[in-house]
Amino acid sequence: MSSLTDNVNLSAFVHDVLNGLGSTSLILNQLINGVHGLSQEEVKSLLSAVLQTNNRIVNLVEAQKVNPTNFVSRIDMLFFLQNLYLEFSPLAQARSLGLHYVTMQKYKHGTTVVGDTTGLERMLSNLLQNAINYTESGDIFLRLANQDNNLVIEIEDTGIGIAPENLENMFRPLWRSLDSQGSGLGLYVVKSVAIAHDSQETHCVESEMGVSSKPKAKAFFLRLLTTRSRYRCS
Known part of the structure; x- marks a missing residue:
């Protein structure tokens, strides 16, 4: 079992590296072509x-x-998310999507948390990459807000959504829905990072299929305690 887990984790590592290299190649091609x-x-x-x-x-x-x-270090999430927004904006633009970074004017306890920088980069990069890959048209919102004494990160898109019957399986390694072209590793990374940070809950998902009064297909939430390295869903 340990060997299988190691193989899956290695595959997830390679998945994240290849995703990054693919993004770089796309942008470089755009630059070369003017x-x-x-x-x-x-x-x-x-x-x-x-x-x-x-x-x-x-x-x-x-x-x-x-x-x-x-x-593990102190992370200013306002600056951290700004960098991710700047990194993924060209990828969204290449698919004619709007990527928006939404912040508040004031945060009750500031925007600094203690956590694993690399882990958070992996988690949020996979969520943003998925949002871009599975949104045919519309917008993606990256938000940083307050909830009680905590910071809340929300990634919302107007993509294809997730069928209710798939919600239970979506974080399992190598699992893919029938309409997915992915590897089944991105959301596994998301869950693994949450578990590594001693999260009681590993994810929260809102999902709607089809057309709704508000064009919202799915949203992922992550709550960060500003005083210690611990992640929970909102």
Whole structure:
């Protein structure tokens, strides 16, 4: 069983590295083809996105070589999510999607948490990548808000949604729905990161199939306690 788990975790690691490399390749092709212009000012944001993705991959590889607790640190989530927004904006734009970063003017206890930077990058990158991959048109919202004394991260999209009968299985390793083209590893990473942070609950999902009065297909929520490294759903 341990060997099987190790193999799945290795596959998940490779999955995340390849996702990052794929994103970089897409942006570099856009730059080569002059899709966003040729001047330094026009392509600066894309170059920043490539650098951000490269740094994320390097952090992920480095984390495999040492004790993961070495990467636990204080994280300003406002700045952290801003970097993810800048990194994934060109990918959303390439699919004619709107990616929006929504914040508040003031946070009750600030925006700093203690956690595993690499783990959070893996978790949120997979959720954003999934949102982009499975949203044919519309918008994706990355939000940072307050709930009681905690910070809440929400990723909402107007994609295809998740059938209610699939909610129980969606975080299982290698599981895929019939209409999925993915590897079945992205949401497994999301759950694994939550478990690694001693979460009592590993996910919260709202999902609607078809058309609703509000075009909301699904939303993932993550609640972060600002005083210690512990993650719970909102």
